[in-house]
Amino acid sequence: MFKMKKKVFPIISLLLILTVVLSGFHPTDAFAQGFKKTDNTYNGKTPKYVFLFIGDGMSFPQITSAEMYLGAQKKTASPEIKALDFTNFPVNGVASTYDMDSFIPDSASTGTSLATGIKTGNGIINMDAAKKVKVDPITRKLKEMGYKIGVVSSVSLDHATPAVFYANQESRNNYYDISLQLANSNFDYFGGGGFADPAGVKAKLTGAPNVIDVAKKNGFKVANTKEDILALNNKSGRVIAINSRLDGSAAMPYDMDTKEGELRLSDFVRKGIEVLDNSKGYFMMVESGKIDWACHANDATASIKDTIEFNNAIMEAYKVYEKYPNDTLIVVTGDHETGGMTIGFAGTAYSTFFNKLEKQTMSYDEFNTIVSDYRKSTKVEDQKLADLLPQIEKAFGLITSSNSNAKTNADFVLTDDEQSTVEAAFKRSMEDPKSRKLNGSEKILYGTYEPLTVTLNHILNNKAGISFTTYSHSGLPVPVYAVGVGQELFNGSYDNTDINGKLKAITKITK
Ligand SMILES: [Zn+2]
Known part of the structure; x- marks a missing residue:
């Protein structure tokens, strides 16, 4: 593997090479394989x-x-x-x-x-x-x-x-x-x-x-x-x-x-x-x-x-x-x-607030059922976000500024920006998923998920200091x-x- 004459090596290099050889690390083998490789030789007992x-x-x-x-x-x-x-x-x-x-x-x-x-x-x-x-x-x-x-x-x-x-x-x-x-x-x-x-x-x-x-x-x-x-x-x-x-x-x-x-x-x-x-x-x-x-x-x-x-x-x-x-x-x-x-979000800089996640009482999957039940049971002209606010509070802890708990629960009040994001997602969620056509930026916002649910997940994640880059x-x-x-x-x-x-x-x- 190393073809230089031993006598030209200072003693430290020799020790280094010995350490590398004895540890079973063979650089040329590993790199020739194209991936990391360890020695899997085993002479011990076989577990039951x-x-x-x-x-x-x-x-x-x-x-x-x-x-x-x-x-x-x-x-x-x-x-x-x-x-x-x-x-x-x-x-x-x-x-x-x-x-x-x-x-x-x-x-x-x-x-x-x-x-x-x-x-x-x-x-x-x-x-x-x-x-x-x-x-x-x-x-x-x-x-x-x-x-x-x-x-x-x-x-x-x-x-x-x-x-x-x-x-x-x-x-x-x-x-x-x-x-x-x-x-x-x-x-x-x-x-x-x-x-x-x-x-x-x-x-x-x-x-x-x-x-x-x-x-x-x-x-x-x-x-x-x-x-x-x-x-x-x-x-x-x-x-x-x-x-x-x-x-x-x-x-x-x-x-x-x-x-x-x-x-x-x-x-x-x-x-x-x-x-x-x-x-x-x-x-x-x-x-x-x-x-x-x-x-x-x-x-x-x-x-x-x-x-x-x-x-x-x-x-x-x-x-x-x-x-x-x-x-x-x-x-x-x-x-x-x-x-x-990842742990870290632009909006929360060096801080995390993991205990905010304790407010979430059900998975996205269970909340999706609430959204689709509402979509199916409510006439299009009657559909409004206000109807779902109690369920949103129950599932994610998120509330609007008009909520009676807004003062005591200020951390969970949606900002104006967040509220308009939720409104936009709600509108998309009220469309039949089969005919729903998302534009390019919406595909990044919602992936293939229920727009309202994934938006609420993102907001709560980010409040906790967690973010995702992909679906x-x-x-x-x-x-x-x-x-x-x-x-x-x-x-x-x-x-x-x-x-x-x-x-x-x-x-x-x-x-
Ligand atoms: Zn997998």
Whole structure:
């Protein structure tokens, strides 16, 4: 690698090179590969219980904003954060996320990298970028080795991130075909959301078997009430556990919209640990899918609340680690960042006011229902913003200067500028979404979201000192946190494909 004669080197240079060589850093190798690369050699023990937690759309801003939000609740004079437990795991790394199409990747390509170790193109599930070669996810190999396999997601079980752990498809949008692969898989536990297209209606298929029936025929027990799900255990056999309340996309509700007594992501992880429990061990992938959806919609509060619940879900696995520290590995990462979220806004300069977000009582998704119900139930000539002000106050805490609480709640009074922005968004929201034609600057203001809702989210975010740059993903790297057997491999800076390489090395998968 270095072809100079040793004797011309001063002793310090020699020591420096020795340090570099011994640390396993090979600059020419790394740069020739085109991405960061770490040494994934592992000769240690293989863990029996392996957890991979993926916060969809979760990078530093999503984690840090949740920690600042929790810290702000202490109401101390100086800034204080309350760390999410998983950020205290002993080993931290950083992974690049770009795919073969863009620095700004999607969940299918990044998921494929995490599940298989290859780079691929946007939208592809476990195939090469040319969509010719199918590549096995790590889960199939682990199953052959005797591990039981669990796949958990707060969004539909056939969504891109869960799909990369059991399917191969040219497109992430092939929901029916993906779910059919789930039903035909030999895996052991699927939990969380439902199926986006279980009967093949969206795929325009006629006479296609319902995937639930296929799954049952293949020996899966399907539980979709709280009682049936809570009754599951390691004698239940192979299980699909679907939350009793799902949204229009077959996803679980946002954590902030979850009612007392309803199941949350952490419940599906705890149940999975019970169902998968066996002497040979298991691998469980858990996705918090709606951190991503919240950030697409620029809803900081919904992102923060789902990230906090993600931490609770991780802590269920941590109990397994505490019980079996010499047999457990937990890895936590994101697949990419969503929203270009950041802490800092031009209007609030160096200040943040995270406790203002406490005023938000429902996600953008739930408020959208209020807006569309009003649009449908009120004659066009009768529609006025004043009618929705009480609901706006209830959902976001935002009020106008004529509100009787305006004096005591001055921080939440809309400025004249903000009020005219809200009025303009309200007008657009009252138009039928199907025929609504936004001009160029409105597309930047609202994206593809309900104009009134996204405007209210922006105003509250900005009052708190948070802002978003996009309704899509961004090119930020993602953090990696690890605890348990083999944790040391996750230290440093590497590519997302390396996370797969490290998991394979630790579980002794040779190809
Ligand atoms: Zn994603």
